Amino acid sequence: MKIWKNNMRKIASENIDMDRIPKHIAIIMDGNGRWAKQQGMPRTMGHRAGVEALRNIVRFSSNLGVKYLTVYAFSTENWRRPQSEIGILMSLLKEYVRKELDELNANNVKIRILGDIYQLPKDVLESILFACQKTKDNTGLIFNLALNYGGRAELIMAIKKIINDVQNNYLETEEINENLFDSYLYTAGCPEPELLIRTSGEMRLSNFLLWQVAYSEIVVVKECWPDFNEKSLHDAIRTYQNRERRFGGIKKVEE
Ligand code: FPP
Numbered sequence: 581m582k583i584w585k586n587n588m589r590k591i592a593s594e595n596i597d598m599d600r601i602p603k604h605i606a607i608i609m610d611g612n613g614r615w616a617k618q619q620g621m622p623r624t625m626g627h628r629a630g631v632e633a634l635r636n637i638v639r640f641s642s643n644l645g646v647k648y649l650t651v652y653a654f655s656t657e658n659w660r661r662p663q664s665e666i667g668i669l670m671s672l673l674k675e676y677v678r679k680e681l682d683e684l685n686a687n688n689v690k691i692r693i694l695g696d697i698y699q700l701p702k703d704v705l706e707s708i709l710f711a712c713q714k715t716k717d718n719t720g721l722i723f724n725l726a727l728n729y730g731g732r733a734e735l736i737m738a739i740k741k742i743i744n745d746v747q748n749n750y751l752e753t754e755e756i757n758e759n760l761f762d763s764y765l766y767t768a769g770c771p772e773p774e775l776l777i778r779t780s781g782e783m784r785l786s787n788f789l790l791w792q793v794a795y796s797e798i799v800v801v802k803e804c805w806p807d808f809n810e811k812s813l814h815d816a817i818r819t820y821q822n823r824e825r826r827f828g829g830i831k832k833v834e835e
Pocket of ligand 1: 614628630654669
């Protein structure tokens, strides 16, 4: 089993402040199809290469000390793709879990799922539930896989649960505030992402973490997801570290 090693010298040379690594990084992994087209390959190959990029980014994130990594693997809108492509994505997902689970587990990664996974094919669902169960006590990187996830669907799910709890007298309407609302989302217990990365240059949220990214720094990079590598991650973190986060306030010097 491969245990991931940290190369601090390399990280230092990338000029990243290790004391200000985002606790939570969210990623919209876009551009697999375009990457494949650029290489003259079928879209499937783009998704395969995308899985490879994901494997690496999980390792690099863990080595950097990122506590939460959330990736958009399959959206509620992705069901609109041709059946053949959906089938490939599902089998890649199952293969990923089968091949990576032991290594993720050995490296203390905890797998969590965001989304309505009960709509997924039974074999995929079972392998995912098994992976979550197996890694549930791990204390390292929390790896949130957004699967059959949509930000709007998540908000509606949370609202329905809250209404249900109010109707059953588990909750008073007056108790509803932002913290409580947070606890009804798939991401309950995770801090908001400080950094949201989107690959392949598109400037859209595409229904990802609509509530949670209210104050996230968004870094859009040109490269397609299969080309997103360790250096790209370091660059995105450096860009984030050079931003000034004000959360609706004003600059320190203006105070
Ligand atoms: C976007 O590329 C990517 C996705 C639809 C989902 C991300 C999927 C992977 C990284 C591979 C599968 C993941 C797992 C965990 C097995 P696109 O097809 O939208 O690219 P395009 O916009 O260039 O067409």
